Amino acid sequence: MDKEIYNYTQNRELSWLRFDQRVLEEAQDPTVPLLERMKFVAIFTSNLDEFFMIRVGSLFDMAQTDANNKDSRTGMTPKEQLEKIYGAVAPLYKERDKTYAEIKKQLSPYGICGLDFKELEQSEKKYVKKYFKEQVLPILSPQIVDANHPFPHLLNKAIYVTANLKHKESEKGKTTLGIVPVPQFVSDILVLPGHDIRYIRMEKVIMEYLNLVFEQYEVSDANYICVTRNADVSPDDEALEVNDDFRLLMKETLHKRRKMAVVRLEIAEKLTGDMEKYFCEKFNITPAQIFRTKMPMKLDYIFSIAGNLPESMKRSLTYMPFSPQNSAHVQDGSMMKQVKKRDILLFYPYESMNPFLKLIKEASVDPNVLTIKITIYRLAKKARLVEYLCAAAENGKEVTVLIELRARFDEQNNIDWSERLEEAGCRVIYGFEGYKVHSKICLITYRNRNEIQYITQIGTGNYNEKTATMYTDLSLMTANQAIGRDAAEFFKNMSIGNLNGNYDYLIVSPTSLKQKILYLMDEQIKKGNNGRIIMKMNSLTDVDFIRKVSEASKAGVKVDLIVRGICCILPGVPGYTDNLRVMSVVGRFLEHPRIFSFGTGANQKIYIGSADMMTRNTEKRVEVACPVLDDNIKSQINHYLKVMLGDNIKARILQSNGAFVKKKASEPMIDSQAVFMEEAIHAKKETPEQENGLGRWLKGLLKR
Template identity: 50%
Template structure:
């Protein structure tokens, strides 16, 4: 850190992430949100925390062992100090989660959806559960006692288990019953009345029947979280394996890594906890006692069990991504993009125009090649089918597939094999650098002249998440951008991470460097008394060089407006350092995922969309692509979207100088829910055809919203 004073306006990365997940938890408590959506937010909070412990706590646990004196560059904390702080801050989140689940369970019962404990079942329902247990559950169980001849078993990562204490004659021992993955989580005892019991509760109730020769004492549901932070490159050069086989071995190894957390649902003694801790090698601080179910993933499946009237009452009003107004349905997208740039805004607009473009390219006799980077794609993917069709039609199809997309590795391995078998040329990410970029290049020859169509996006080519995440995708026939895209794919195919580009910003060689240069330009403008400004949106901010440059810009009087969904290690509003920096986070119906970088004001503003966040892993250890936006109408549209988000006073939280996020309230102003605004406008735009010389972004609701923000 260049200036020790800067530490006063910096936050630890891990603690900042926990604050983000707390904002997700707040949505589960939002009274204006439909009941089942609140339950889903509670499930998302839980799965987020699971992944955090698997990855970040796993990383810090390793670091504490191998580099115990290493300190966080922002706060000066060692790995062990960070772990202690994480455990301390996690415990209150569990308490909030339990309270939220208890409230939601009560409200669900009032709405006619009853999650029951065994003792709450009617006698007839108990008989039904008992019959189902003996018929379909007991035959597939694999229980085990633990004694001198039966050592403590390996317990899979995130698998639910029932742990019991047992007594036989004068001997005391313990037992474990894993909940099989083949058994449904919910057992409905009355589908019409929507009364159900969770299967782990059934297993807990019938544990004495499983261990029928023993006397069962204490019993509880437990779940172990294991370190999942494996270096996917480690050992790659020790064996003669292709990369797909290597990644399969990595996935198997992940399931057996050391425990980092134990969750317990139920009342058990400290003695029982001590026994489990001893077997797992964890401290008491790594044990979390819960009243709510340990795995809430069933909440998503629960919605599918509800009758239609209840679904409409208890869930968000359905929204279908709309046909973009400026993309004509009766004209090939390929021809349209040769005339003008196209911007798609997910999930408000459909991904279909991009998919149509790839399908048209697969069939166009003038198309020579399609090149694309894939990080996460859907299990059922039209995109992959169109790429396969293109290869079968004789096009050159080049796919740079990143197999190390965490927790999507298996899906990527399977698609890579299918693409390769169909004739696509498939290569994998660079050694020690994940390829996280979202770029596609179509090259065609018409009338003896080469043409390029380039698509650059902020989000993955995933047809499922394109309906859930907010992202931007630019499609352009700009020849300079096309030349850069051509150079990019050539460089990736030969392993060159340090290529030269005229239009694109490509990490790790020139992404952060250009961001810093552009902020420096704004500092110089402010210093000469000219208008200046920085406006950026991304998922996380941890890169210390960027943060120090933003502090410098703030001290120079440059207004810096940041929209940071998740981790933010910079604290705004600190006197003498960051008082010209404003930071908000939006957590709403959709996951904010787009990345936008704007430098300057008015016509002089430089605007880029990007796949990369302002995190060291993105700026220095990944391959990212940022693309300039030149079309005036599209620039105006993106700028206005940024202004609407900055004016959000319904789902936005503002970060204060004390490091706490506070929900913005309208306080007499017109309520602005940015995501709802974009949904409403997408519907209006889809209902009308574009007027010559006028973009949809300049009409209707946009005009009203501009009035709100003084434009």
């Protein structure tokens, strides 16, 4: 193993925790509206939940089956990584609790009050008790644990109220454990009558009235708990016979996930020594895996509260409303005709996804369109895209949908959509054993007189109409026939199970994407001090890529990486990454594009696509990246990168010790996402020749 790489890399999991800490910093930012700050606490919490379910779950399995396996970037064993994770998470819990308490206190003057039972007014206590007895108590499923009532299976991320119970008529003083699941079909909170939004969480209501639940017992040590289970389970490809239904296998996989090992126990109140020992034995965990929190274990209700505020309060407590704008590069009329004339780039969420959806809708009824082919990874619960694909099939078009049923936590949604598509007559395929299809590519084939021609769309993000209003992404629509022929070859290969296709323009993992990126980096390395590399991605873990970045830095190439999440390479390490700068932006929208830029001026090469520089993406997934050939679109992307690199409000700069720090305050202050919102709003008002003052100012400011 090459240990030199340890000098300029950091552990993947610890890097991810630092990313989630940056999410928490948004919750601590006084310039962010209060309810938006609370949403960031909720996002931090759900991120941490998924981290334990997937990453900690994976290490947990590895520690049992391959204990000597060492992380290729830091040399740590699974057990050593878990110990580091538990140590790093504990202070994050305290920081989150403190942040939540501060925001909650500041929301109180606005009449938004999350209350403990003792804080309720007398009339409210009467209301809560009446509600509990009439609406909650009849549907509870309490249980004691003894010889005749075995310890129940606790569902992942479900909340349970627990207590020690002593029978009132028993003289021996023997206690037993009582467990009450908080019903999943009642609201997480009980909103109290009145004009203000005063509420109490359901687990606190149940905990208050345990004496009514366990009437023949004396109740003590009341608490509520929540287990997090390992969810890192994949379908057993080897168990799948050729004629088996992959959908059925995925349904079995989802059932299996509910029974996986516990990797974390969250508690509301401190456990007695006996109770801690009891839970550790029952869940086969150590005390290091028990985390106490003073805030809610679930915060989803914050989003519904924010959505139901009166308009006057929304203006004070939430972001100013922003709707994706109509792109200045799209005119009224046929989308197919416009794309045939010139390439069009959409920039979500600043620009609307509607032009792409309109393109598919047009294609579904155009008599000259023969086929529509698309890869799907994640879809919204309500998807116009599926309606248009189904309509196309019903109109006699050949529609092929490669849908990835293994998109983690979206499996059931994708199973449902695949059934709907099949019912409409679409041909649905599922990809490859051992390789998730994560690409975002769509191909429309049509007849122009006697010639077959193509319109191709390549994206950096999912065809998800909901997240397209929340995530930043790029979507390129082109009638370039060479790219179209590559796309047609790609879909043919996907249909016949060929991972080793050859393409002239598209670069596709697992065969050519990483190799091409490394080759393009080598071209810049040959230029030495005149070389230039800028890349934007979500995560960076691939060891071959990390080594190549270090090689470029050593050669004098100026390298900028914009990495939202995990980043295993450390910049500014003498002799290894002196010329590397890494920044991250966490803001109102989730940064999601993958952009790879090499060189400057007329010789610059830009690719956009679906892949992060992670080993799973470059070697274990089907990903597609596409060259940007249109000069106007190159200019758009260059402007985007310059603004991002100039951000000095939401940007954090990675240090050589793995910490992120804010840029030093300087004028003018630039919030990149605010700039893009402003530009999108004003873009329709001015032609490119009448470029707005903000655009000219930024171009001058951000020259480097």
